[in-house]
Every structure is written in C-alpha cells, then in structure tokens.
Amino acid sequence: MSNFQAGAGCGTxxxxxxxxxxxxxxxxxxxxxxxxxxxxxxxxxxxxxxxEIVMLPDSMIxxxxxxxxxxxxxSAERVFVHVTHAITTPHNPMxxxxxxxxxxxxxxxxxxxxxxxAAVRQAAEQAAASLQPVTVGCASGQCAxxxxxxxxxxxxxxxxxxxxxxxxxxMTVLRFSGTDGQPVAFCISYALKTCAIDNAGMAENLRLVxxxxxxxxxxxxxxxxGAPTLFLMSAAANHVPRETALWDxxxxxxxxxxxxxxxxxxxxxxxxxxxxxxxxxxxxxxxxDAGEAPAGLxxxxxxxxxxxxxxxxxxxxxxxDYPLEEGERQVDVSALTFGDYAFVFGKAxxxxxxxxxxxxASPYPHTFLVTMVNGGFKYIPDAGAYDRxxxxxxxxxxxxxxxxxxxxxxxxxxxxxxx
Numbered sequence: 001m002s003n004f005q006a007g008a009g010c011g012t013x014x015x016x017x018x019x020x021x022x023x024x025x026x027x028x029x030x031x032x033x034x035x036x037x038x039x040x041x042x043x044x045x046x047x048x049x050x051x052e053i054v055m056l057p058d059s060m061i062x063x064x065x066x067x068x069x070x071x072x073x074x075s076a077e078r079v080f081v082h083v084t085h086a087i088t089t090p091h092n093p094m095x096x097x098x099x100x101x102x103x104x105x106x107x108x109x110x111x112x113x114x115x116x117x118a119a120v121r122q123a124a125e126q127a128a129a130s131l132q133p134v135t136v137g138c139a140s141g142q143c144a145x146x147x148x149x150x151x152x153x154x155x156x157x158x159x160x161x162x163x164x165x166x167x168x169x170x171m172t173v174l175r176f177s178g179t180d181g182q183p184v185a186f187c188i189s190y191a192l193k194t195c196a197i198d199n200a201g202m203a204e205n206l207r208l209v210x211x212x213x214x215x216x217x218x219x220x221x222x223x224x225x226g227a228p229t230l231f232l233m234s235a236a237a238n239h240v241p242r243e244t245a246l247w248d249x250x251x252x253x254x255x256x257x258x259x260x261x262x263x264x265x266x267x268x269x270x271x272x273x274x275x276x277x278x279x280x281x282x283x284x285x286x287x288x289d290a291g292e293a294p295a296g297l298x299x300x301x302x303x304x305x306x307x308x309x310x311x312x313x314x315x316x317x318x319x320x321d322y323p324l325e326e327g328e329r330q331v332d333v334s335a336l337t338f339g340d341y342a343f344v345f346g347k348a349x350x351x352x353x354x355x356x357x358x359x360x361a362s363p364y365p366h367t368f369l370v371t372m373v374n375g376g377f378k379y380i381p382d383a384g385a386y387d388r389x390x391x392x393x394x395x396x397x398x399x400x401x402x403x404x405x406x407x408x409x410x411x412x413x414x415x416x417x418x419x
Contacts, residue, residue, distance in 0.1 A: 004294035004318070004338065005040040006134040006176045007072075008185030008228040009120035009126020012208050013052070015090070015209060019111050022102065023090045024202035028209040029267060032089055034119040035230045036127040037176075038072040039338065041297040045074030046336055047127070048187075048343075050084045050230040058375050060113060064120050065374075071124040078299050080336065080345055082373045084231050087195040088210040088266075099141050100259065100269045105128045109310060123228075134176045134184050137291025138366055141284040143171040144193045145213065145277045149243040150390050155254035156316035158184065159238075159388045161247045167191070167239060168352045172368070173281055175288045188217070188281050189368045190231070191239040191352065196273055197266030198330040200245035206263050216274020217281060224282050232343075232370045235355035237379050237392045241273050250316050294339020298417045301334040302411055307399040317389045322399065329398055332374065333406055335413040342417075344410040346355040347377035350403060354382055357407040363418040367370070367408075380406060 011034040020027055032052035039046045047068050056064075061081050069076035093101050094109035102108070148167040151160035174187040194214040201207045210220075214231040221229040245266030250259050310323035334345040342364035348371065355369040380393035386400040395399075 002295040003041060004134060004293045004295065005125040005131050006184055007129065007131035008035065008037045009130065010228045013115050013119040015115050016111055019108050021205055022093065022108060024199070024205050025090055025207040025209055026205055028121060032086060032209065032211045032215060034116070034123045035228045036068060036072070036123040037187065037230055038074065038127040038131060039297055040073070040131060040378060041295070041338070043253040044297040045072065046078040046297060046299055047072045047074050047080070048230060049079060049081045049145030050232060051081065051083050051116065051120070052089065052215045053083050054087055054089045054114065055087060055091055055095065055376050056083055056116070057092055059206055060092070061118065061119070061291045061375050063117065067117065067120055068124045071121065072128050080334065080373050082232060082370055084194055084214055084233055085372050086212050086215060088197045088207065088212050090209065093343050096198060098192040110131065128272045130184065132178050132180055132184065133293065135291045135293050135386055136174060136176055137288040138174045139284050140172040141280065141287065142169050143190060143277055143280040144169055144271050145241060146239045148238055149240045150238045153250040153316055156248055156318045157388045158250050158256065158316045159248055159391045161240065161242065161244055162254065164374055171280060171284055175285055175291070177290050181290060183225045185227050186221060186225065186229040187286060188229060188231050189234050191234050191236040193236050196241040196244050198244055198246040200260050200266045201263040208263055208267070210267065212270050213274045213277060214272050217277035220275055220278025221281050229406060232368065233372060234369050235350045235352045235371065237349035237351050237381055238390070241269065243269050243273065246268060254316055255317065261414035270377065281360065281417045288391045291341065294341065297338045299334070299336045300413045301332065302409055302413060303330045303332045305329070306402040306405065307333050309396055309399050312394045314368045314391060314394045320389055322386070324399060331377070331380070331402055331406060332399065333409045333413060334373065335410060335417060337414065337417045342414050344369050344414065345373035346371055346380070346406060347373060347375045348380035349378070351381045351385055353384065354407050358410050361411050362414050364414060367414070374391060
C-alpha cells in the first residue's frame, strides 16, 4: 500500500524600490512567485522549486537547496530548483563580470538575494505544512499560445515570431489530489519561453518586472482551484509566445533589425495570452481523473563530458565552422520518478527532438523533460539545429551531439530507476 504524500506552497518575490533602476527596469508591474512542491514516501523525499526568475547564480541554487531541504524534510541533493526563465525579471547583478557591474552592485545583489530567499522560505514552509496523502492524475490537451521561433530567411536561420517549423502545442497538467478529492497542487508542462514582453523598453529604461505569460497562467489556475500551480518549462529553446512585444526581422541584406513595440504593448499581451494559457490549463485539468497513489519515489543523477565550443558573434548564416575550444564541459542529467511519472531534469534550454526521444523510449507512461534546473547552461539543441546554424546552436557552450547524448543518459537513469 502506498503512503505517498505531497504538499505545496507559494511565496511572493517582493523586490524593494531601492533595487531600481536595474537592467533597464524602473520598477515592478506584478510580483513574481516561487512555488514549492514537496513529495514524500516513507523515508524518501524530494522537492521541486519553480521560481519565476530569468536566472540565478549557482551559489544561490545551492543556498536554496540547503534552505528547502530541512524545511521540507528532504536531502538537499533531492531539491530540484527550476527557474522558469521569465525574461522580464532582473538578474542578480553579482552574476555579471566585475567590469560590467553597476554602481552599488553588491548592495543590489544582496537585496535581490534576500527577496528571492524570503519567497522560497515562505513557499517551502507552506509546502511542508500542507503535506498530506495524495493521488496523482494527469491529462493532456492543446494550447495555441506558443509558436516555433526558428525562421528560415534567405540569409540563414534566425529567431522571429512565426518560425518555419512546427510548434509543439501539447500541454500536460499533473494534478495532486488529497483524500477529499480537492487539489493540493498542479504542474503545467508546456513548451514556452515566457517572454511576451522580453526586453521591450530596455533602451529607454522603461522595463517593468513581470512574471509574464506563464506566471499569469499559473495565477489564473490558482484563482480557479486555490492550489499552487508550478509551471515547468519543457523543451522550449525555440518556442516563444505567438505574439511578442520585441522581435527580430532579417533585412534583405542579411542584417537584423529589432522591433520594439514597448512595455505597455507587452503587458497587454501577457494578460491576453496568460489568461488564454491558464484557461486551457483549467480545461485540461478538468479532464484529469483523481488517479492513484503512486509508489516508488526515486531520484538519480549523472553527468557526462562533451566537447566545449567557443563564443560566436551571432548572425544569420548559411554556413560556418563552429569554433571548438580545448577541453570539455560537464553536462548534468537528473531524474525523479514516482509511480507512472518521470521527470528528466537538465540545466540547458533544449529543443523538441530531445524531449521526443526521451518520451518515446521511456519506461514510464508519463515522462517530462524540465529544463533550466539546478543552474543554467545556455542551449543544448538537437543535431539538426547545428546543421541549420540556428540561434540556439550558435549560442551553445558545447558541440553538436550533446543533446543526443543527454537523451541517452536521461533514458539510462529512467531505466535504472524503473528496475
């Protein structure tokens, strides 16, 4: 008999006015959230932390793991910290190289750190307090909020708003329900870089902090059900909102022109697209049955070395020689499983072929790829992206083939945990 339990909580990141101006931000439109889902089965435990932030330094990832672990009663290495890559939130300025840091960076960096950690603690404490026996069910459906941004132009592939390849518009919603049938938590798995506003208004220092489309969708879901909702970004390296306030257009001579429609335009998109995404998630969640109490909560991690790649002056290209560096970089792969459900976690942003390869060969009926977990690693796109010289390939830290190796290693972990 399963004794599987779950609890969830939500905290608010309140950035003080003293932090601004920063990175073109002049203030806050809507406060980002932190959501924590804790899972327990006997002595085994794990936690997923979803933070509506663009990126965090490795030191803060470790600090969050050390904070959440004791609060939720799980080991720090089983705390998986996912940043949802909400572009319209500020980096901690201490992530910048010393020569690029703004005046007062140490003080602003500490304010940033304190705001994030306070929200993490608030969410973790709620998650621990709400721990209870649960069942898990899921359902999938379509959501047309995203599009594939990789666009073929006469000068080569580039990023736009209406890509030349198909978008993966499948959304899956996991529902954790208490013994009374009421939802304890939801997880939304969807291919979306949450960047409807993107860097609009940066040049004029008019940016406003926002959790963007995915954050708005989670709030819509929470208003409906009263349960914390975690957005887990899947293979979304080339998937953006179908409308954005800022995008690139490749000119006939091959140069790139950036179109900036402004912050207010972006905020209107966030409200419209986020509400649509949240409504779709609610409709999908309504199709999920109560499910069963899963058994067998397990986690594992590994890493592999891969050829390092140098920095590129990115531009549309019909061909290029990728600059390889001496040495290798370590690529981390983690997995978390319970019952019929499996998560594969990676640090880098990835494309759909990687997710599809893992899902097709997974021994678990419901398998999810979650990116930007436990740190950042830029992009690890599929081999085809390197062949097309896409933005994602030009931005990668590692050479072609790493994504395919990642899928192999992820599947090896799943098969090991499945037994």
